[in-house]
Amino acid sequence: MLSYVPLPELERIRSLDTAPTERAAAFADACRINTLTMIEHAGSGHIGTSFSAMDIVSWLQLEVLRDDDRYFSSKGHDAPGLYSILIGLGLLPFDKLFALRRLGGLPGHPDVLTTPQVVTNTGSLGMGISKARGFVLTDRLAGRSGDVYVLTGDGELQEGQFWESLQPTANRGLGEITVVVDRNKLQSDTWVSQVSDLGDLGRKVEAFGWAVARCDGHDLGAFSAALAELRESAPGRPKLLVADTLKGAGVGFMEPRDLPQAETSLYGFHSGAPGPATYARGLEELVARLNERLGRIGADDVRLEERAAPARTPPERPQRLIQAYGEALVAEAEREPSLVALDGDLRLDTGLVPFQERFPERFFECGIAEQDMVSQAGAMALAGLLPVCHSFACFLTPRAAEQVFNNASEGTKVLYHGSLVGLVPGGPGHSHQSVRDIALMGSVPGMAALEPYCEDETRRAVEWAVRDAEGPVYLRLVSPPWPLGFDPPAAELVEGRGTVLREGETGTFVCTGPVLVSQAWAACERLEGWGLIAVPWLRGIDGAWLAKVAQGTIVCVDNHVLPGGQGEAVLSAFAASAPEAAARTRLVGVDRVPECGANDEVLRVHGLDAEGLCASAGAA
């Protein structure tokens, strides 16, 4: 059972006749309860960062922002916290509390089109100040005036764009801009200081011509005073307030008080739902804390309402590509002493923990600094190493697009691991759903690109990349454990070719990755005479082979946009070596910015679930 603070109670708390700081702190705790419930209901979401910023954002929303002002979070993954506050203020419909990460609900990261109450789309890190400047310069041009408050993370400050945006903002004297750094000292995996220490943050930002102050981000009296003093003392300069916070603040066991300051420490509440038992413990603590606050100011205890928790069944016999990748990388590194791994603060999500444990001296944590990581890897390759760069595809492939090309122009071999590819998981939203990465990486001359559909093929892809590839390789990996609906047959990895999973005379689906292969398999079960070929190669496809084995109408399905995807690569291969097959080929893929929602919702709305593929086959 889930508990939540209903709207009348939120209204009561934010109208309490007490000191504004007490009121805001109580409101923040009520919103923490709803955020925890929202995330547990959704099955995923960012608790730690929502909680660390909750007091600050509550204060800004309740006491600071005026009509023409704007507030947004540059980190963006604290969206559940913001949504709870907006719901508590009556600015979002209350029932959206149970629509986080659902189609038509509240996206995992801010989205102006579905949620006009948010100011701009974030979740791609480091863009906040650039955007704030765009707002202020537009206002000035239009003769409007309004302040812009930007919340940033601290791990986020490793991104070059943050630093790139500082000096021009100071040069233009944009005193309308106030940045608050939610300095919770933890990023995705572990301590910021262990990933890529920020040094003396205040001194650095001050050197760029900004006015800087520091305070406790959970002491609203101190925060309010620091903010006021900063704004008064430097009217014509942009301002940055470093607010010291605790990740997971409000729930003792979610705060990192006992997490050792070590490179191998892993923080447990960055993302993901807590699960029933942990949820209940966290809820209990938050309710006690809120009631204590309310009692101190003579108000009644909070009255909660309840709602059933949604049932969740884990996938059956899923393919775990990330785990298979991580194991294969360690195995290859045992054979190949020049292999080193570089990570962009996602070692858990990219399967690198075993590598780091086995080869600590060959593991390079680069933080959220993809450009720096990729150029560093380029020099390592020139100097004789075989570097493997890791991050989510949505960050690695666009952020470092120029650096990847620069490396390729040197004729060296650098490997790139991009995971979290395609439409699913659908919960984080378009900032994280990577549907352009094949186009980005596959347009680099000489770049091989592979996406396996099962664990065994993942191992073979890693082996091929390390042992056989002559130039750079992009490995594209679906992240969530995913059931195929069948047992993948043992198969060799042959350059340019794939595995005929089932034969069909009427038509043949060509695709890769466990998500699409499972849906195409299910479609074949419903259709008459349709076959399925899984082709891991995203470039360098053997068109003559494919034309021969793919019977009937060929429907290429992409977990990616059509331009620059695998389907166009198939057409291109046919044009070169089997022109007749081009005339019987149709392409299906993602045709717009990805929608946010549960995995099945997202596949359905994009027409890439089994039903959609049946329809595509029928129309083909």
Add this chain to the structure above:
Amino acid sequence: MLSYVPLPELERIRSLDTAPTERAAAFADACRINTLTMIEHAGSGHIGTSFSAMDIVSWLQLEVLRDDDRYFSSKGHDAPGLYSILIGLGLLPFDKLFALRRLGGLPGHPDVLTTPQVVTNTGSLGMGISKARGFVLTDRLAGRSGDVYVLTGDGELQEGQFWESLQPTANRGLGEITVVVDRNKLQSDTWVSQVSDLGDLGRKVEAFGWAVARCDGHDLGAFSAALAELRESAPGRPKLLVADTLKGAGVGFMEPRDLPQAETSLYGFHSGAPGPATYARGLEELVARLNERLGRIGADDVRLEERAAPARTPPERPQRLIQAYGEALVAEAEREPSLVALDGDLRLDTGLVPFQERFPERFFECGIAEQDMVSQAGAMALAGLLPVCHSFACFLTPRAAEQVFNNASEGTKVLYHGSLVGLVPGGPGHSHQSVRDIALMGSVPGMAALEPYCEDETRRAVEWAVRDAEGPVYLRLVSPPWPLGFDPPAAELVEGRGTVLREGETGTFVCTGPVLVSQAWAACERLEGWGLIAVPWLRGIDGAWLAKVAQGTIVCVDNHVLPGGQGEAVLSAFAASAPEAAARTRLVGVDRVPECGANDEVLRVHGLDAEGLCASAGAA
């Protein structure tokens, strides 16, 4: 006639029995002469930055670097200066002096594959320190030791990657790294202070944990002392030495002493050859300066040798797309008051000077900071403006790839101007030859993309983008004035369609841009029965129309790699609406990292000149 310092004279000068600083200064002046001649012979190249860094680089090469040390320039466009020095040291064959920007010669920017004497490929800005760290970490892992010296520009320091790379380098205590900033205070168009002032550079870099010093970069005694002191005082920290220099140093009229400190000032010697008269004046001054130096130390005057200057004929009746673009943008801005222009320090090259003059308050100079520019534009669009972002395609489209997608996810309309596209000009080399930009921009959902082939179509494309497009638009423009070989007919711009320039029953070339259209036209003149259709649309092509008007074998030609280019978009359109046409379509495009050379050389070696297209037609 061109004059140069022959190798025996260079050897004499670098072996003079005098103070090392005097010797290095004389050697630098001799290399200035050869650099000037090299660039005048090549017809293009970067004089200003080569001259500002010449004393520093000469000193490092003659007196500082040991066997295991590395030196490279992060800005990279000072390559002619470095080549002259390497030639003077006997490390490059002397005859390469007359092979700058020629096929098989010395590329416009450093390239390790054709010039193993250079350490790494640069010319894409801001990557230097990241690469230096890669070298040092590799050396440490291998138990090797060596120092790395990196030269940077100052305009270059506007790039976020520079700042992103500072802190991790300090955190790892990489005392092996010394960065020298060639602080000539001018970037591509004008004063750094007018483009995007750097603020207190020393204080900023120091705040990142680096050891910093400053000196006169033309006083080698001061430079040498500052370098030695810095290295002694901070052995375990990375070091940065700000060396104050003059752009164009050594030739009075190339130094910016009289250039006003104003936003509209334009420096004349950033790139391009000086031309015969200016060359002669510059040479005279350099020779006098060198001889005065030699006289002071009791050495003989320099003995020059001569060589005929290559003949150059300007193109006849060329299409000037950039100029047409600039005029069209002003015309649209007169009608559309929300239109604002953002520039990435390339206002001359992107045709923005008339716009800046006409609408100074609607012109936003962003400097070399593409990510910041694009995110700023995104917020401007959300707030009601129609922003147009400008840069070279090679920088804009990969560097800001994530920011462009983020903007598109907000459903706003932002226009992007990417020029210097495709293989030509072939002189700058692969860092500037943009052959991935269609894939990068055309994979953004909802992005329209056009590349016109003539001035008139350029105007119509701008009108369409401003007036009719509902979402974001990428405008892709060939930069050099280029003759078509025929007069373009008057034609409407119809969405998804193009202009049938000549009919042919045997086959039809489909392409766009003045470079390819001129080559395909010339190919048609030689072939029997071949036609030519110019299709400006890179996405959203009307396949049914094209299948109808394109007769015989269709050869799509891309001034771009095949993956994600126009040819694949044509195949994709055919697959959707005219499958039979897909079977008679062949794709031709750039199949590797672009070669550097004269324009005709580069088109020929990539098979995209008229002769190559005839061969492709024959094979199709």
